[in-house]
Amino acid sequence: MHDEQFVSGNNDSGYHDLANLPHAELSASQLLHEPSANASPPDEVIPQSSCDHEAHTDPSLCTRGNGSEFIALLVYIDDILVVSSKLSLIQELKDLLHTTFKIKDLGILGYFLGIEAKISSTGLNLCQRKYALEILDDARFLHCKSVRTPMTPRVLLTHTDGLPLLDPNSYRRLIGRLIYLTATRPDITFAVHHLSQFVSSPTDKHMTVAYRILRYIKGSPGQGLSYPANNKLKLQSFSDSDWASCSESSKSVTGLCAFLGSSLISWHSKKEAIVSKSSSEAEYRALAMTTCELQWLNSLLQDLQVTTTEPIVIFGDSKSTIAIAENHMFHERTKHIEIDCHVVREKIV
Template identity: 40%
Template sequence: MTTVRLLLRLVAANNWEMYQMDVNNAFLHGDLEEEVYMKIPPGYRHTHPNKVCRLRKSLYGLKQAPRCWFKKLSDSLLRFGFVQSYDDYSLFSYTRKVIELRVLVYVDDLLICGNHSHMLQKFKEYLGKCFSMKDLGKLKYFLGFEVSRGPEGIFVSQRKYALDIVTDTGNLGCQPAATPLEQNHKLAISTSHVLTDPKKYRRLMGRLIYLVHTRPELSYSVHVLSQFMKKHRQDHWQAALRVVRFIKGSLGQGIMFSSSADLSLTVFCDSDWSSCPLTRRSLSAFVVMLGDSPISWKTKKQKTVSHSSAEAEYRSMAAALREVKWLRKLLKGLDVEQKSTRFFCDSKAAIHIASNVVFHERTKHIENDFNAVRDAVQAGLIKLHHIRTQDQVADILIKALGRAQFRNLLSKLGIHDPHAPT
């Protein structure tokens, strides 16, 4: 999904055309390389009841079917002249002089974009000869994402999906909540009674996890509530319903991928030291912006216990660095060169540790992360900047905030709601 968001941002910045195509019965196109046999179908008249059929083509339900289909599709794209990305195998690029085409594959759905109308049409005709295809026209609805385009850029939301969540939980007539979670919640140490049927809770959490693809402000709430899938209590269910009530008040909220020509990477990373009352592990979070649009974000509990807040911030910085290195390689394959990436962190101690080539008592527990971040700073890959905690965008991904601060950080994150009253 990060690649989808990144590609949408590039399309908006370059003012490219973007289309969607769908393959009919995709898995039936794959060619089997293994010997696979099946029983003769019921009702088929035959004189040899002990014989079986050997499959020549893949069928739905075979473990090999997805792999066979993707190989058949990728071979067709390579024959046309596309080059497969090593950083995301579902991304293909075609470059000839001034002509640039991009194809992003998600099973049987294809996003096709480029700067040359005639070449795009020629490529679509080529795909139509190779497979049974449906041309869905300009991109409007993809994997539950509603896409609209204007002079300001491309706006992506999951309004219908969010409305289905609110409707299915019976909260269509509820009072909307101002924030996803209450401040200073004690969900991890709740002693309320355990609910016996976990299916309803798990279903809701699974749907909220998918909603996070266009709603980064829900990342922290979903991270916290997802920890109780196995054994959830009444308080956890009420907290999940509060998230639904927040969604009810912002159904059309989504991301605006602006048409700005600025394609530089900016990172906001933060941590909440020793935030888990059960394990005392810290929480890491980062947001990566391409220009002024968010394309990648994550909230995750750290693997080990940090001995200080500086150490927790440093581990968060190292996690964000790994994402940035991958994004820089992906952008380079798309002919978008990056200069030094700006890192914004609200811990001066972590910045000093990364900037000074000294191994001392405060860094002996984080040697691997220390070396990675330090080397990136020395190589000029990243530039560290201090930011006030009040302006730290990633703060919305690591804790439950009050209404005023939540709204303030949400406005800086590039999130818009065109349906909100003015």
């Protein structure tokens, strides 16, 4: 968005310099108790009274107005994040909510759902340093020796590696917390999601690899994402697939990362649902998943009234996959690929 931003969120991260910015004012609200019996729930009060559009891309997002009168709300249970170019719109919303619920103004965005935010004239920085240190403290890894990679290269685990853990819940709890940490740490996404396959029956070897991720986090607990203020509104993505990399199922692993200008806004590392008969098919499935992700991101940007300046671009490293996407007559070589993967062809300019 080119307008100044006004958002709501908890301000427990210790960043106080934002209050002195000339074009930024922030306001936050949090519901403190249940409303009276005659009051409507938040998900009814907010859309009906404050917004005229509920985003189709995200049911927790609703918007109202256009241009300088635009306001967006992101609601999660009893926490609300607000974005607008006018402080008066935010104040009007707070007054409206306060007539129905008792709310608490948490001030400028600093801490929201475990994510720390720091806004300056140069842009926005997001990280989960406090959450990462809590994970290290609970696992007693605060003073461990750090490593430079989250996982040993070319090492893939199986369900039969090692001996079963006496307390599998400790492994499940650790992996669950690491999964949430990937909200701002794409560098550990592959390793964490690889380990998440073994939560049903973890072993000591799986736990050893999980501990290596903690040692990697120890080296940079405050690492996160940066979004510069002056960024080009160009949506692009990189797609790749590791064919038959799972030694147990021979399924491929798909990876993608999407950028808005130079800012990373979405990333995935996921095992494909079925076995691909060729590397071209695996790459083509990855391309199809990337296409659907970009289509969703483009719709989300439209809900936020953000218009991209150039056509969406997907980068891939497979010449055969690009040929399949461009050539509609490759019947003999592509007849085994499911029809839903050919969504790529419809989106090519």
